[in-house]
Amino acid sequence: MELRHIRCFIAVAEELHFARAAERLHIEQSPLSRTIKELESHLAVQLFERTTRRTRLTWAGEVFLEEAHRVFAAIDQAKASVKASSPLSTRPKPA
Amino acid sequence: MELRHIRCFIAVAEELHFARAAERLHIEQSPLSRTIKELESHLAVQLFERTTRRTRLTWAGEVFLEEAHRVFAAIDQAKASVKASSPLSTRPKPA
DNA sequence: TAGCCTTACGGCATACGTAAGTATA
DNA sequence: TATACTTACGTATGCCGTAAGGCTA
Numbered sequence: 001m002e003l004r005h006i007r008c009f010i011a012v013a014e015e016l017h018f019a020r021a022a023e024r025l026h027i028e029q030s031p032l033s034r035t036i037k038e039l040e041s042h043l044a045v046q047l048f049e050r051t052t053r054r055t056r057l058t059w060a061g062e063v064f065l066e067e068a069h070r071v072f073a074a075i076d077q078a079k080a081s082v083k084a085s086s087p088l089s090t091r092p093k094p095a
Numbered sequence: 096m097e098l099r100h101i102r103c104f105i106a107v108a109e110e111l112h113f114a115r116a117a118e119r120l121h122i123e124q125s126p127l128s129r130t131i132k133e134l135e136s137h138l139a140v141q142l143f144e145r146t147t148r149r150t151r152l153t154w155a156g157e158v159f160l161e162e163a164h165r166v167f168a169a170i171d172q173a174k175a176s177v178k179a180s181s182p183l184s185t186r187p188k189p190a
Numbered sequence: 191t192a193g194c195c196t197t198a199c200g201g202c203a204t205a206c207g208t209a210a211g212t213a214t215a
Numbered sequence: 216t217a218t219a220c221t222t223a224c225g226t227a228t229g230c231c232g233t234a235a236g237g238c239t240a
């Protein structure tokens with residue numbers, strides 16, 4: 001699993017529409033569909049319920065959405081901490 | 096930034112030795128070195144101090160290591176939650 | 191048949207491995 | 216000269232886009 005999978009998942013989960021999610025991600029529907037499928041396969045869980053007219057989150061999908069946001073929160077936090085810790089990329093270890 | 100970068104970083108940060116870290120990751124030193132360089136470049140921060148005889152974490156590196164573990168903790172949590180929420184990949188929304 | 195997701199397939203980007211390079215003790 | 220990281224370069228993996236397919240209302 002890579003962040004790419006989670007990014008794609010969040011887009012689809014929020015749009016509930018593969019075409020719009022793909023547009024938002026600046027990729028095409030086809031690779032997006034595959035990426036979601038890979039993620040579902042990796043987690044061994046179905047994240048979306050695809051009827052021909054509607055895409056909905058399964059319960060597992062709703063749970064994963066919340067956790068997915070936390071992953072990105074952790075990444076943002078990591079970036080922020082690093083930036084704060086080292087404004088000059090050197091080693092000003094605080095007292 | 097992808098998880099690959101963070102995985103590689105953690106290995107080097109824990110081994111403090113590119114060759115051993117590479118072995119642990121089952122890749123060669125060369126791509127590992129590049130991946131770390133990409134990460135540093137992306138974060139605009141130096142994470143390791145490479146002398147010819149020794150690899151050490153910079154202060155920013157130490158900070159990032161802690162955060163990096165949180166990222167993977169979040170991912171593990173996500174996997175665990177999904178698994179718990181959906182033993183059968185269906186939608187047994189708890190009462 | 192119109193809307194929406196998936197599968198098939200080929201091209202391209204990029205991640206990897208091998209080998210050579212650089213630097214210090 | 217031995218140890219350890221980096222750079223150069225060719226190959227292979229895999230991600231993406233185009234196009235065709237399948238399914239339901």
